[in-house]
Each structure stands twice: as C-alpha cells, then as structure tokens.
Amino acid sequence: xxxxxxxxxxxxxxxxxxxxxxxxxxxxxxxxxxxxxxxxxxxxxxxxxxxxxxxxxxxxxxxxxxxxxxxxxxxxxxxxxxxxxxxxxxxxxxxxxxxxxxxxxxxxxxxxxxxxxxxxxxxxxxxxxxxxxxxxxxxxxxxxxxxxxxxxxxxxxxxxxxxxxxxxxxxxxxxxxxxxxxxxxxxxxxxxxxxxxxxxxxxxxxxxxxxxxxxxxxxxxxxxxxxxxxxxxxxxxxxxxxxxxxxxxxxxxxxxxxxxxxxxxxxxxxxxxxxxxxxxxxxxxxxxxxxxxxxxxxxxxxxxxxxxxxxxxxxxxxxxxxxxxxxxxxxxxxxxxxxxxxxxxxxxxxxxxxxxxxxxxxxxxxxxxxxxxxxxxxxxxxxxxxxxxxxxxxxxxxxxxxxxxxxxxxxxxxxxxxxxxxxxxxxxxxxxxxxxxxxxxxxxxxxxxxxxxxxxxxxxxxxxxxxxxxxxxxxxxxxxxxxxxxxxxxxxxxxxxxxxxxxxxxxxxxxxxxxxxxxxxxxxxxxxxxxxxxxxxxxxxxxxxxxxx
RNA sequence: GCGCGGUUAGCUCAGUUGGAUAGAGCGUUGCCCUCCGGAGGCAAAGGCCAUAAGUUCGAAUCUUAUACCGCGCACCA
Numbered sequence: 247x248x249x250x251x252x253x254x255x256x257x258x259x260x261x262x263x264x265x266x267x268x269x270x271x272x273x274x275x276x277x278x279x280x281x282x283x284x285x286x287x288x289x290x291x292x293x294x295x296x297x298x299x300x301x302x303x304x305x306x307x308x309x310x311x312x313x314x315x316x317x318x319x320x321x322x323x324x325x326x327x328x329x330x331x332x333x334x335x336x337x338x339x340x341x342x343x344x345x346x347x348x349x350x351x352x353x354x355x356x357x358x359x360x361x362x363x364x365x366x367x368x369x370x371x372x373x374x375x376x377x378x379x380x381x382x383x384x385x386x387x388x389x390x391x392x393x394x395x396x397x398x399x400x401x402x403x404x405x406x407x408x409x410x411x412x413x414x415x416x417x418x419x420x421x422x423x424x425x426x427x428x429x430x431x432x433x434x435x436x437x438x439x440x441x442x443x444x445x446x447x448x449x450x451x452x453x454x455x456x457x458x459x460x461x462x463x464x465x466x467x468x469x470x471x472x473x474x475x476x477x478x479x480x481x482x483x484x485x486x487x488x489x490x491x492x493x494x495x496x497x498x499x500x501x502x503x504x505x506x507x508x509x510x511x512x513x514x515x516x517x518x519x520x521x522x523x524x525x526x527x528x529x530x531x532x533x534x535x536x537x538x539x540x541x542x543x544x545x546x547x548x549x550x551x552x553x554x555x556x557x558x559x560x561x562x563x564x565x566x567x568x569x570x571x572x573x574x575x576x577x578x579x580x581x582x583x584x585x586x587x588x589x590x591x592x593x594x595x596x597x598x599x600x601x602x603x604x605x606x607x608x609x610x611x612x613x614x615x616x617x618x619x620x621x622x623x624x625x626x627x628x629x630x631x632x633x634x635x636x637x638x639x640x641x642x643x644x645x646x647x648x649x650x651x652x653x654x655x656x657x658x659x660x661x662x663x664x665x666x667x668x669x670x671x672x673x674x675x676x677x678x679x680x681x682x683x684x685x686x687x688x689x690x691x692x693x694x695x696x697x698x699x700x701x702x703x704x705x706x707x708x709x710x711x712x713x714x715x716x717x718x719x720x721x722x723x724x725x726x727x728x729x730x731x732x733x734x735x736x737x738x739x740x741x742x743x744x745x746x747x748x749x750x751x752x753x754x755x756x757x758x759x760x761x762x763x764x765x766x767x768x769x770x771x772x773x774x775x776x777x778x779x780x781x782x783x784x785x786x787x788x789x790x791x792x793x794x795x
Numbered sequence: 796g797c798g799c800g801g802u803u804a805g806c807u808c809a810g811u812u813g814g815a816u817a818g819a820g821c822g823u824u825g826c827c828c829u830c831c832g833g834a835g836g837c838a839a840a841g842g843c844c845a846u847a848a849g850u851u852c853g854a855a856u857c858u859u860a861u862a863c864c865g866c867g868c869a870c871c872a
Contacts, residue, residue: 271812288814326815327852335853412872530870553872583799584867651808654800658807669834670821678834689831727811753836767808
C-alpha cells in the first residue's frame with residue numbers, strides 16, 4: 247500500500263516531465279514472480295500505440311526517470327514486452343515496521359469509507375427453529391463484512407430482519423399447539439406434514455405444559471396465540487444465544503410486524519402508486535417491475551386483500567434508506583438469487599441509485615462427516631444445528647472455514663478436518679504464527695531482551711525478512727479490496743500467505759541471539775509487526791489470536 | 796423452455812482492472828531436528844484453465860456458441 251502509493255506519485259511526476267498522459271488502465275502491482283522486482287508498471291504498454299513509440303523505448307525513458315526521481319528506488323528495469331519493474335531499497339521496506347508499531351491495532355484501517363453510512367443485513371432467518379450451519383456461514387460472512395467496513399472507515403450498522411408477520415408464524419403456533427395436544431393424549435389426527443417437524447417443537451410444547459397444565463383446555467385460537475408468542479420468544483432467545491456464542495453481533499433487530507402494524511407498508515405502496523409503479527389487475531395490486539428489468543410484474547396485495555412478503559420487503563428497504571444509509575448490503579442464501587431482479591427494480595422505483603444496493607449471495611454448506619455428506623432436510627426436522635457444529639469444532643475453526651471461500655461458491659465443510667487441531671487446518675496454521683511470535687517474545691523477555699525502538703532496522707536485510715516486509719505492506723490494500731469487493735475471504739488468503747512467510751523466516755533465522763542484541767532487537771520488532779498484522783486480520787474475521795496454543 | 800451461478804493439479808479451492816513461465820493447501824515421493832515451540836521448513840512429481848471460434852501487442856480473465864453440474868422461475872415466505 248505504502249509502496250504502491252509512493253510509486254504512483256513518483257510515476258505521475260515522471261510522466262508529466264516526459265510529457266506523457268496518465269493512462270487510465272495503468273496497473274501498479276506486485277508481479278507474480280519475485281525476480282521481476284517489487285512492483286511492475288504496465289503503462290509503457292498502454293501508451294505505445296497512442297504515442298507512436300515502441301513500448302520498450304518508452305519503458306526505458308520511464309525507468310531512467312524513475313530511478314533518478316527517488317532514493318527509495320534501488321532498481322528500475324525494463325523487461326518483457328515493456329514492463330517497468332521497480333525494486334525498492336531495503337531501507338524503504340524496513341520503514342514498514344515503524345508504521346505498524348505506530349498504528350498498532352489500527353494497522354490496515356483506512357478512511358476509505360469516510361462519511362458513508364452503510365448497513366449490512368444478515369442471517370435474518372425465520373424464527374421458526376434453531377439456526378443451522380447454512381445460517382452460520384451467512385452469519386460469519388455478514389459479521390466479518392461489518393468488521394471490515396468499520397475498519398475501512400464506513401459507519402456501519404448490523405441488522406437482523408425478523409420475519410414475524412407471515413404464515414410461517416401461524417404455522418409455528420399451530421405446530422406447538424398440536425404437539426401440546428398430543429402430549430396430553432388429545433390428538434385425533436396425525437401431525438400434519440405442513441407443520442414443523444423438529445424435536446424442538448415438542449420440547450417447547452413440553453415446557454409450556456409444565457408451566458401451565460391448563461394450556462390444552464384453552465379455546466384453540468387463544469391457545470395457538472399463546473403457543474406462537476411463547477414459541478417465538480423461546481426460539482428467538484435460542485437464535486440470539488447461538489449468534490452470541492458465534493461472536494456475531496447485530497445492532498438492530500427489525501420486526502416485519504412493526505412495519506405492517508404502523509402502516510408503513512401501506513404508506514410505501516401509496517407512494518409507489520403516486521409515482522406510477524403500481525397498478526391493479528385481477529383484483530390484486532401489482533408492481534410494474536418488468537419495466538425495471540424484472541422478468542414479470544409482481545403482486546403486492548393479493549386478491550384476498552392480504553399483503554405479500556415482497557410488499558413488506560419493499561417497505562423495509564424504503565425504511566432503510568429513510569434511516570440515512572448511503573448503501574445497504576443484504577446477505578442472502580444463494581437459493582434466493584431469483585429475487586434479485588425484483589429487488590433491484592424496487593430500489594430503482596424508490597429512486598435510489600443501483601450502487602446503493604448490494605447482495606452477497608452465500609452458497610449452501612455441504613456438511614461432511616467421515617467422507618460422507620450429512621443429510622439435511624428442514625422439512626423432516628433433520629439438520630445439523632449451528633450450536634452442535636460449534637460444540638464439535640469450535641468457533642475459531644468454523645468462522646475461518648466459512649470465510650476461506652468465496653461466498654458465492656459451494657462449501658464442503660468437513661467436520662473431521664475442521665475439528666483437527668493440526669496444521670492441516672488452516673486456522674491453526676495462522677493462529678500458530680501469532681502464538682509462535684509471542685513465544686519468542688516471551689523467551690527474549692526472560693533473557694532481558696526487549697524490542698528497543700532504537701534498534702537498527704537496517705540489520706534486516708535477509709531475503710526472508712524482505713518478503714515479510716513486502717507482505718506486511720500489502721495488508722491495508724487487502725482490507726480495502728475486501729471492503730469494496732464484499733469479499734472477506736481475501737483476508738483469510740492473505741493471512742495464510744503471511745503466516746507461511748513467518749514460519750519460513752523462523753525456520754531459517756534464529757531470532758534471539760544473546761551475543762548480538764542489536765540484531766535480536768531488530769528481528770523481534772519484525773516479528774512483533776507480523777504478529778500485530780496477523781492479529782488485526784484475524785480480528786476482522788472474528789477469530790482469536792492466541793498468545794499460546 | 797427462460798434466467799442466474801459454476802467448470803482451473805488426484806482432492807478442496809484462490810486467481811483483483813485482460814499482463815511476463817497459471818498458484819496455494821491437502822494427498823503422493825524424497826530431504827532437514829546440537830536449533831528461540833518440528834504444532835515447523837525445503838524439494839519433486841502433478842495442468843489442453845470444460846470445448847470451439849472471436850476481440851488484441853497479450854485471454855483462466857472480455858464476446859458468442861456448445862457440453863455438463865447446481866439453483867431459481869408463486870396472488871409462498
């Protein structure tokens with residue numbers, strides 16, 4: 247980050263001196279192969295046609311000018327078809343340590359999103375049962391995005407949308423009610439397939455009976471209402487508890503019912519009527535979403551007079567923007583992708599720019615045990631709860647695995663592997679890098695050796711040290727890319743790289759050398775900077791950075 | 796049928812705005828413990844980036860077509 251910024255500024259000056267424009271598509275990035283230097287610039291290739299000179303000639307001119315422009319540049323070479331490869335001096339890289347020391351826990355943060363208000367809505371599982379692993383992935387992704395956005399300077403709110411207004415709530419009340427009747431031997435019909443089959447429903451019914459033995463004798467409407475209210479409260483408590491254990495936090499729990507009750511849905515529909523996005527046909531109220539890119543128009547109020555889920559969802563999103571968010575991100579299960587076009591149409595109808603709405607699709611989790619897929623069926627009430635998985639593998643491992651894949655690709659979650667506390671499990675590989683540094687620092691402290699700021703960083707000349715320094719420099723950019731790309735997995739991949747370089751350095755160079763305190767102090771500072779960066783990165787994933795393991 | 800996503804090493808997956816000889820982990824094979832935590836490191840083998848055309852200085856990346864896989868196409872939520 248520091249290196250690319252520095253070179254970008256130098257290149258601007260140099261191009262100006264040479265009388266050349268700055269090509270829009272210029273890239274300044276670390277090349278794949280280290281032998282091409284620290285950073286590669288492609289702009290001679292881009293300018294060649296426009297200027298009418300061979301790319302290599304242009305590149306030569308740039309290289310020469312860059313070399314003279316700053317003492318931080320050790321080499322500027324032309325290679326391949328016309329790349330300019332820049333190598334910085336070791337002193338330049340060593341200064342990264344000072345930067346991480348100064349910034350500490352803030353290293354990697356930025357003001358990228360300064361002044362922007364963002365909202366991330368995630369999990370939002372219907373409160374009709376406990377969370378399962380799929381919800382866990384959405385929870386990890388959403389929570390991590392919130393952390394990354396905040397670290398990048400966005401004012402960010404985490405929200406859970408509670409679907410407490412629909413048919414499913416009716417079904418929940420009925421399911422519990424019928425189980426209550428079963429428990430006291432009143433059932434005359436088999437338990438309906440349309441009701442929730444899970445064992446937790448019977449547990450709730452049993453609990454309610456213990457509290458109130460007269461429950462089954464209540465009139466059905468009253469009994470079902472009571473079952474619904476109590477059931478919802480219990481399930482919600484369970485969900486909140488699961489999320490807390492998973493280190494996932496929501497700032498706001500937003501009730502769908504509240505939107506309907508206070509007339510906000512009606513008001514939003516009226517506003518859309520006024521702007522001509524809505525019409526009546528066949529006794530129903532329709533949203534003309536097909537005019538805004540959707541396949542077909544969508545019903546908002548059914549011919550029986552009741553509202554569709556989509557109607558309250560529109561009101562919900564209108565409400566979000568009215569709360570002042572510049573952009574909202576919804577985290578959805580990938581099976582809802584068909585919902586995106588109508589939602590985009592809705593955003594447009596609300597008069598918001600397309601950039602103000604983003605969806606992160608989270609693919610399903612394929613849970614594996616002993617090499618076989620674990621069957622999951624919500625309808626049959628057979629699913630692996632998040633709670634069970636966390637008990638099995640732990641929060642750190644689960645979060646890291648969820649965040650070490652692109653969200654929009656299927657995830658094989660191998661319980662046997664994720665449970666392992668070995669280096670086959672990437673989370674331990676990364677955490678071990680942190681613990682290892684802390685162990686060395688403890689060891690040094692025992693011998694009375696500290697990390698004096700006065701120590702000479704110029705002693706860090708080894709190739710493995712420079713690799714670490716270059717990697718440290720990438721971190722702020724990685725965080726920003728994760729923020730703008732909605733891609734927490736960039737952080738996990740980065741951390742595995744950094745941890746690998748640390749282990750490599752450690753294997754080659756002994757850090758604590760009693761006979762060379764100056765060298766030792768410099769190396770300790772390098773390691774301390776690495777540990778700090780690992781810790782900052784892990785925090786963005788919601789994973790702990792242990793001092794010992 | 797239409798739409799969305801996917802197809803990269805034996806397996807699981809990265810690959811940013813089109814860049815140089817396509818990467819990592821696991822697995823396989825071979826090596827390194829007088830050493831601060833070996834819970835580690837080094838090396839080798841392993842590829843028609845699904846297929847075919849196109850765009851251009853240059854394509855895993857962009858376009859089009861085809862194949863296969865997954866998902867979605869409600870006056871459900």
